[in-house]
Amino acid sequence: MHSLFDYPTLRVIWWALLGVLLIGFALADGWDLGVCALLPFLGRTDQERRMMINSVGPTWEGNQVWFILGGGAIFAAWPFVYAASFSGFYLAMFVVLAALIMRPVGFKYRSKKPEASWRARWDGALFVGGLVPALVFGVAVGNVLQGVPIRLDDDLRVSFEGSFLGLFTPTTLLCGLLSVSMMLLHGSSFLAIRLEHGALHERARRVGMATAILSVLLFAAGGLDMAFGGIGFRLSGAVDPAGPSNPLRADTVAEAGGWLLNFAAHPWMMIAPALGFGGAVLALFGLSRRSDVLPLAGSALSSAGIIATVGLSMFPFVMPSSVDAHSSLLVWNASSSARTLFNMLISTVILLPLVLLYTAWVYRVLWGRVTGAEVIANRDFY
Amino acid sequence: MDPGFVDLSRLQFALTALYHFLFVPLTLGLSFLLVIMECIYVMTGREIWRQVTRFWGRIFGINFVLGVATGLTMEFEFGTNWSYFSSYAGDIFGAPLAIEGLMAFFLEATFVGLMFFGWNRLSRVGHLFATFMVALGTNLSALWILIANGWMQNPVGARFNPETMRMEVVDFGAVLFNPVAQAKFVHTVSAGYVIASVMVLGVSALYLLQDRWHQVARRSMAVAASFGLAASLSAVVLGDESGYTLSDNQKMKLAAVEAAWHTAPAPAGITVFGFPDARAHVTRAAIDVPWVLGLIATRSLDTPVIGIEELVAKAQDRIVSGLVAYKAVQALKRNPNDLAAREALALHQHDLGYALLLRRSMRDPSQATPAQIEAAAWDTVPDVPVLFWAFRAMAAIGFAMIALFAIAFVLCTLRRFDRRWFLLCAVAALPLPWIAAELGWVVAELGRQPWAIDGVLPTGLAPSSLTRAQLWVTLVGFTLIYGTLAVIEFGLIVRTVRHGPDEHDEAPPLPGNLPATPLVA
Numbered sequence: 001m002h003s004l005f006d007y008p009t010l011r012v013i014w015w016a017l018l019g020v021l022l023i024g025f026a027l028a029d030g031w032d033l034g035v036c037a038l039l040p041f042l043g044r045t046d047q048e049r050r051m052m053i054n055s056v057g058p059t060w061e062g063n064q065v066w067f068i069l070g071g072g073a074i075f076a077a078w079p080f081v082y083a084a085s086f087s088g089f090y091l092a093m094f095v096v097l098a099a100l101i102m103r104p105v106g107f108k109y110r111s112k113k114p115e116a117s118w119r120a121r122w123d124g125a126l127f128v129g130g131l132v133p134a135l136v137f138g139v140a141v142g143n144v145l146q147g148v149p150i151r152l153d154d155d156l157r158v159s160f161e162g163s164f165l166g167l168f169t170p171t172t173l174l175c176g177l178l179s180v181s182m183m184l185l186h187g188s189s190f191l192a193i194r195l196e197h198g199a200l201h202e203r204a205r206r207v208g209m210a211t212a213i214l215s216v217l218l219f220a221a222g223g224l225d226m227a228f229g230g231i232g233f234r235l236s237g238a239v240d241p242a243g244p245s246n247p248l249r250a251d252t253v254a255e256a257g258g259w260l261l262n263f264a265a266h267p268w269m270m271i272a273p274a275l276g277f278g279g280a281v282l283a284l285f286g287l288s289r290r291s292d293v294l295p296l297a298g299s300a301l302s303s304a305g306i307i308a309t310v311g312l313s314m315f316p317f318v319m320p321s322s323v324d325a326h327s328s329l330l331v332w333n334a335s336s337s338a339r340t341l342f343n344m345l346i347s348t349v350i351l352l353p354l355v356l357l358y359t360a361w362v363y364r365v366l367w368g369r370v371t372g373a374e375v376i377a378n379r380d381f382y
Numbered sequence: 383m384d385p386g387f388v389d390l391s392r393l394q395f396a397l398t399a400l401y402h403f404l405f406v407p408l409t410l411g412l413s414f415l416l417v418i419m420e421c422i423y424v425m426t427g428r429e430i431w432r433q434v435t436r437f438w439g440r441i442f443g444i445n446f447v448l449g450v451a452t453g454l455t456m457e458f459e460f461g462t463n464w465s466y467f468s469s470y471a472g473d474i475f476g477a478p479l480a481i482e483g484l485m486a487f488f489l490e491a492t493f494v495g496l497m498f499f500g501w502n503r504l505s506r507v508g509h510l511f512a513t514f515m516v517a518l519g520t521n522l523s524a525l526w527i528l529i530a531n532g533w534m535q536n537p538v539g540a541r542f543n544p545e546t547m548r549m550e551v552v553d554f555g556a557v558l559f560n561p562v563a564q565a566k567f568v569h570t571v572s573a574g575y576v577i578a579s580v581m582v583l584g585v586s587a588l589y590l591l592q593d594r595w596h597q598v599a600r601r602s603m604a605v606a607a608s609f610g611l612a613a614s615l616s617a618v619v620l621g622d623e624s625g626y627t628l629s630d631n632q633k634m635k636l637a638a639v640e641a642a643w644h645t646a647p648a649p650a651g652i653t654v655f656g657f658p659d660a661r662a663h664v665t666r667a668a669i670d671v672p673w674v675l676g677l678i679a680t681r682s683l684d685t686p687v688i689g690i691e692e693l694v695a696k697a698q699d700r701i702v703s704g705l706v707a708y709k710a711v712q713a714l715k716r717n718p719n720d721l722a723a724r725e726a727l728a729l730h731q732h733d734l735g736y737a738l739l740l741r742r743s744m745r746d747p748s749q750a751t752p753a754q755i756e757a758a759a760w761d762t763v764p765d766v767p768v769l770f771w772a773f774r775a776m777a778a779i780g781f782a783m784i785a786l787f788a789i790a791f792v793l794c795t796l797r798r799f800d801r802r803w804f805l806l807c808a809v810a811a812l813p814l815p816w817i818a819a820e821l822g823w824v825v826a827e828l829g830r831q832p833w834a835i836d837g838v839l840p841t842g843l844a845p846s847s848l849t850r851a852q853l854w855v856t857l858v859g860f861t862l863i864y865g866t867l868a869v870i871e872f873g874l875i876v877r878t879v880r881h882g883p884d885e886h887d888e889a890p891p892l893p894g895n896l897p898a899t900p901l902v903a
Contacts, residue, residue, distance in 0.1 A: 057495070057499065058495035058496065058498065058499035058500075059492075059495050060495075061450065061491040061492070061494055061495055062488060062491040062492035062494075062495060064450075064491065065483060065487045065488045065491045065492075067454075068453070068454065068457050068483050068487055069480065069483035069484060069487065069488070071457045071458050071461070071479075071483075072457060072476065072479040072480035072481075072482065072483040072484075073476075073480045073483070074476075075460065075461065075468060075472050075475070075476030075479055075480065076472065076476030076477045076479065076480035077476070077480075079468055079469045079471075079472025079473060079476055079548070080469050080472075082460075082461045082465075082468055082469075082472060082476070083461055083465035083466070083468040083469035083472070083846075084465070084469075085461070086458055086461030086462045086465065087461060087462055087463070087465035087846035087847070087848065090462055090846070090848055090852050090856075091852060091855060091856070093458060093461075093462050094462070094855070094856045094859060097454055097455055097458065098859060098863055100451075100454050101451040101452070101454060101455070101863060101867075102451075103451075104447035104448070104450045104451040105447050105448065105451055105867060105870070105871075107447070108443060108444065108446075108447040109444075109447075109870065109874060112444075112874050112877070112878075113877075154547075154715050155466075155547055156469060156546070156547045156548065157466050157469075157847065158465055158466075158469065158846075158847065159847035160847065244543070244545035244546045245546045246545060246546050246547065336472065336473045336476070336550075337473050337543075337546075337550045337551060339550070339551055339552075339554070340473050340474070340476075340477055340550070340551050340554075343477060343551075343554050344477055344480060344481075347477075347480075347481050347484060347485075348484065351481070351484040351485055352484065355484065355488045355489075355492075358489075358492060358493075358515075359488070359492050362492050362493065362495065362496050365496060365500060365503050365504065366495065366496065366499055366500070366503065378502070379885060380498055380499050380501055380502070381499070
């Protein structure tokens with residue numbers, strides 16, 4: 001049935017697809033999160049805020065599916081990761097969900113009443129719905145890099161031995177800030193291409209330039225933290241890449257600087273951090289030259305590069321345990337069966353191109369700069 | 383695992399799922415009603431049908447976002463609150479959820495933007511296409527989530543793998559074409575169509591009673607009456623009882639719904655009314671109608687409907703057999719190459735889940751006494767009085783809906799839109815199908831207890847290793863958020879209905895630059 005791909009290959013493909021999904025989420029929903037987080041600061045009048053909201057209004061819903069699909073795909077391909085991460089980060093996940101729930105209703109309900117107090121409340125909801133998920137996702141990635149206090153018993157039942165406040169350390173907060181900065185850069189680059197030229201456009205451009213510089217600084221700080229912050233893990237015994245998905249059989253050990261080992265062994269991987277830096281610089285350059293396409297292209301490359309850097313530095317770790325040498329989740333021991341990975345791969349190969357195709361078509365139909373006049377005239381707008 | 387903790391986890395899941403299911407059925411049905419209305423607009427080119435479509439589209443939009451918002455919780459709740467279930471069954475259960483995202487959520491969510499924002503950017507046919515894609519997407523999502531749920535009810539195509547200590551798929555096709563999933567899909571989407579039809583019918587009736595918006599109301603009513611009649615017939619006739627003969631647990635659900643304490647000779651009668659006594663195993667003051675149950679449940683005259691006591695006796699045998707498998711698994715944990723244990727597991731693994739029933743209350747099930755085994759077997763009986771009454775209330779509403787739509791259909795055909803008694807009935811019927819849908823969830827999911835996965839994993843073992851404090855935080859948090867949103871949503875729908883289909887003096891387009899108030903007020 002799946003003689004086409006052996007088990008290790010399927011696992012690596014699904015590890016890469018996990019990265020594709022995360023990058024898809026960061027790129028597609030990233031600008032929605034960024035625009036929402038910028039809403040109260042850039043939009044000084046109701047009309048300006050409506051211009052910002054309607055720049056993402058017709059398409060944010062499809063973008064959010066990247067997040068939902070991320071959940072479903074991790075469940076299907078990496079059940080142990082799905083179980084361990086979402087139950088481990090329980091309250092953080094609740095905070096993210098509560099914030100994300102505010103977004104659909106905020107977009108839709110804000111325009112239903114004209115009162116300023118009604119709209120201000122939904123502006124607050126949209127701001128929270130943009131900022132909080134961006135921050136918590138970054139903090140979560142930071143925790144994964146640091147190692148998560150998870151332990152598996154002999155039934156492979158996972159338990160989390162940390163606390164909610166324990167999720168916030170200097171390293172994880174740094175990751176959280178970097179994630180927020182990425183989203184803000186992406187959001188303002190999106191506004192730069194989607195809004196009519198004017199005061200609001202100019203403000204978006206300036207925030208974009210600031211966050212581009214901030215992203216470079218935070219990413220560099222993250223790199224230094226990985227090198228000198230005493231973080232990292234490595235395998236301490238042989239693991240069979242084709243072995244059964246049973247994390248108890250692997251042996252891992254914490255090792256300071258462990259996340260840089262892959263880059264030393266495979267220098268080509270340096271492409272990823274180079275993209276992370278280069279993309280942000282490209283965005284900065286594009287914004288300063290008032291280019292339309294370059295900022296968005298730059299911020300997209302930067303986000304993709306930063307996410308890929310995290311993935312590559314940890315390979316084959318997906319979620320290292322900080323409390324137990326036999327509870328780390330690896331590409332080689334936390335996946336679904338070969339049969340499920342293969343079936344899911346077939347589904348993805350058929351369906352994902354279709355999704356990209358009609359999404360591109362919908363964007364094309366709805367493309368164009370949002371103008372202040374249109375916001376007032378168009379009855380279908382939020 | 384602490385039973386109070388398990389109950390809290392179940393309470394949260396029930397709360398979030400039942401709440402989610404207030405909005406989803408309306409989305410399922412209203413999306414297709416919009417397709418029908420817009421089809422008529424495209425074919426006739428008459429402006430009134432555009433107005434009809436856009437009006438119901440606005441209500442669709444207000445409802446749709448809450449379905450999406452509460453669906454976010456559902457997608458992650460398996461991982462946050464049922465992590466052992468997730469890792470134990472993710473190899474099978476995760477796939478339909480992922481495909482749901484790829485095939486259904488992307489479709490509906492991408493085209494819903496076009497549906498609302500594309501009126502001036504697309505041709506008439508182009509816009510109809512977008513509306514149709516939304517309807518297709520929402521209904522496909524129902525299909526995939528019910529394939530996932532159907533597997534929990536009837537876990538086909540999977541096997542326990544001792545090397546990974548979890549269930550793994552052996553036949554993906556069997557999971558996809560699970561007959562329980564198919565019965566559930568037809569029944570659930572039909573219920574959604576009924577809910578949407580009642581909504582359109584009731585609001586139109588309200589307009590006619592108030593002597594407002596006659597043109598829109600009559601047309602809406604005609605569409606709702608015909609669509610609703612077909613849907614209510616389908617929901618009742620194609621009820622998912624047809625799947626209740628497939629496995630022991632499904633048989634137990636049927637027996638509990640019918641309060642069939644003992645196996646009755648075929649064809650079994652149905653108890654229309656009575657008071658099930660869960661202790662004495664009798665139904666008091668029962669009114670029986672002969673033959674009907676046998677016909678509904680087994681679609682035959684000579685297959686008996688198995689009673690609860692006989693099913694409990696069978697469960698007891700399966701626990702004993704399951705203990706052999708359980709001991710083999712423990713041996714394989716110590717030595718994966720223990721051939722005798724492998725062989726024992728292969729012979730008894732279909733009963734492994736029954737041994738796990740004991741695991742809920744004792745560290746080592748292999749020490750279980752016969753009395754404990756018997757008690758565990760009786761645990762396989764779900765809450766009979768609740769199921770008995772929930773099912774009857776749901777079925778009664780179902781028949782009432784058929785009557786309502788039949789009358790509506792006749793009156794619409796005769797163009798008698800002025801029958802006050804009927805219009806009052808139609809308004810009064812508004813909450814009924816929602817009650818039926820929620821009860822349907824109760825029958826399906828309470829009837830599945832004590833299993834998370836029928837015969838495979840008891841609910842008591844499935845939750846995450848969380849603390850009660852964590853659960854209380856989210857339980858209270860979700861209740862507050864959901865409660866607030868429910869009030870706001872209801873207010874907005876009432877406001878939209880009160881405002882009516884006229885678009886010329888609506889709130890959104892504000893002239894000039896209104897100063898934005900500061901964020902933190």
